[in-house]
Amino acid sequence: MEDAPGAREAFERARAGFEAHRGLGVRERLAALSTMKAVILERRDEIVERVMAEVGKSRTDALIAEIIGTVDWISWLERHAAGLLKPRKVKTPITLLGKKSMLLRRPLGVVLVICPWNYPFHNAITAIAAGVVTGNAVVYKPSEHAPCEGLVEEMLACSEVLRDLVHVVYGDGSMGRALIDEGPDKVFFTGSGATGAKIMSQAGAKLIPVELELGGKDPMIVFADAPLERPVAGALWGAFTNAGQSCSAVERLLVQSPVYERFMERLIEEAGKLVVRPDDKGDADIGRMTAGFQRDKVIAHVEDALARGARLRFGEVPGRDSLVVRPVILDGVTPDMAVWRDETFGPVLPVMPFADEAEAVRLSNDTGYGLCGSVFTADRARALRVTEALEVGGVSINNVNMSEGNPGLPFGGVKKSGFGKLRGPEGLLGFTVSKAVLIDKATSKIEANWYPYTEEKHRRFNRFIDALYTGRRPRLPGIARHGLGLERFSQRPRSRG
Structure with missing residues (x-):
């Protein structure tokens, strides 16, 4: 593999690729992505190994999130992209009688994609695929904490079109700033709120549009009428998948008071069955955490909660000598604790009882974040009422993290969780600019x-x-x-x- 380009060279190459291939139709671009999809499927074991080595997630976690989610998105594009991107007739009002109207979708140009370290392959390929199919060129910068160097390029090597249109750049935050200085036509950033604010400030000074997918403090609400087994299992997976290092992980669990103690007993019992082991062969539930600074944040949140009176119901305060962090379950938490207020991004689950629907909604919305949430109840009307009331971008009813799992649904949040969408029709069209056209007759x-x-x-x-x-x-x-x-x-x- 040739050396990765610097910021200026990457944009020069990307702009040249955009000009060279701007005449390609959607079907031709989809053909290139379909070829890459076949390569991903063929080499999925190798991809999983690379992700496990750099990020530390369990083998099955990597297979499901990095491979299935990625391939599912490309398959969705194969079915829907051409229809969404074709010119669309728009009804013309009677005040413009005799005229016709239409809406065109055109590429932005060269888009900059900056991704985090928690899902390094999935985040990269899904954004790249959306950028390419809509007619753009892409400059992609992975996180320096899990760059998986060369992996994305190996997937792109299957197609001359993809090699010309997509250019990968490595580096830390200073490289990110240099890339924005090159004047991309749009920035798509996934990561922390602090970094997102810096990107928005720098891009705003140059009037570069941005889309930000930031952190979350997602609530899971369990009403007393929900069958116990499913929400217990859902809470464990939703909180601890990828060692809790997911922006849409369950970070606050609310359980209705009549079933609270019974739920906690079952939750703790099932948590004891989880297998935590890095470098597994497919037989572990949770691997290791990725970075020491994130483990230290977990430690700080747990210690703060215990010092303020929370109870350690399962697990132990993590040590600083290992990235293997076993799940922690806390109750007796209060809204002023960091573990309830701030994004933890680790395998920690704080639990709190609630009395009724109104209190559940109030506690859930009492946060600056608003990414996703989940509601477990046998009452469909209540589920829909609560879903409507939650100040989040997506809700899973009697499930967790599954509004994100459907490639046909947009993913993104409100409040400090960012703005803009990924995936779904709304997310795909975010990689385009609309052009309004009115057509009249050539007369005098x-x-x-x-x-x-x-x-x-x-x-x-x-x-x-x-x-x-x-x-x-x-x-x-x-x-x-x-x-x-x-x-x-x-x-x-x-x-x-």
């Missing part, structure tokens, strides 16, 4: 709203407005009579005064 006619303006034309416009907008319903004969009269009058030449 003068538009009624063009000059000259006269007192008579003013009166005729008023009569046309009355016919069109007043009364219980539009009266087509009157609209037509006044509209045609206005059109005929507008063709008369202005009389000389």
